Amino acid sequence: MSIDKKNRHPYLSEGQAYELLRDALDEYDRALQHMPARIVIHKSSHFRDSERKGFLRALYEKGIRTKDFVAITDTDIRLFGDGDYPPKRGTMLAITETEGLLYTRGTVDFYKTYPGAYVPKPLKVTVYEQDSSLESLCEKILGLTKMNWNNTQMDGRLPITLECARKIGDIMKYVRPTEKPQVSYSFYM
Structure with a gap:
């Protein structure tokens, strides 16, 4: 995780965003034995392109289309x-x-x-x-x-x-x- 020096908000690289969502979805699957049909991500700061790309890659790999x-x-x-x-x-x-x-x-x-x-x-x-x-x-x-x-x-x-x-x-x-x-x-x- 990095900090934007301009506005002091933390942000994730593409790889970090991918790993975070992939791991969360793996844990969800382990607990409930299926993947969710829809994902909504709330963030208290703006999304960077790198974060969006990482999250979208994880969703694509897990077959989740609605986001x-x-x-x-x-x-x-x-x-x-x-x-x-x-x-x-x-x-x-x-x-x-x-x-x-x-x-x-x-x-x-x-x-x-x-x-x-x-x-x-x-x-x-x-x-x-x-x-x-x-x-x-x-x-x-x-x-x-x-x-x-x-x-x-x-x-x-x-x-x-x-x-x-x-x-x-x-x-x-x-x-x-x-x-x-x-x-x-x-x-x-």
């Missing part, structure tokens, strides 16, 4: 809501067919208010490889913000895919390069 590569990043763009409250949770603004803004926190109709303490920020969703619509991908991301059962909050800003990855990353920084990381998710709980 979506989605970058979920921060943005300084804000939308105005109706009246005194911020936009509704789930508000999505398509900028292009592959780029949009998604409010994962916001006003909730059931409460008739915004249950947060701070003005919510939307997520910028950018799709790099696309077999699903932007709207469908944002709907899934919104659903994944409600899956953190280790939290009493109704929703999170980030989908569980990125939230969990950050927490595992906090633990992984203590694993020596010579050690093989644990595969079981329960190890990281």
Whole structure:
């Protein structure tokens, strides 16, 4: 893994991306005895061409045809809501067919208010490889913000895919390069 000196985001070489996805798919196959029909990769930074090539090579080798590569990043763009409250949770603004803004926190109709303490920020969703619509991908991301059962909050800003990855990353920084990381998710709980 390398670090982009300009924006301090880590990125993978083509070989590293290939090995990462290949190994993850091998583990999935070992555990469930079959390959998934579809792969969606969420990333908290933009995809580089080398990463996309590596991931696509692994998918091709494993015979997985349906894929979506989605970058979920921060943005300084804000939308105005109706009246005194911020936009509704789930508000999505398509900028292009592959780029949009998604409010994962916001006003909730059931409460008739915004249950947060701070003005919510939307997520910028950018799709790099696309077999699903932007709207469908944002709907899934919104659903994944409600899956953190280790939290009493109704929703999170980030989908569980990125939230969990950050927490595992906090633990992984203590694993020596010579050690093989644990595969079981329960190890990281």
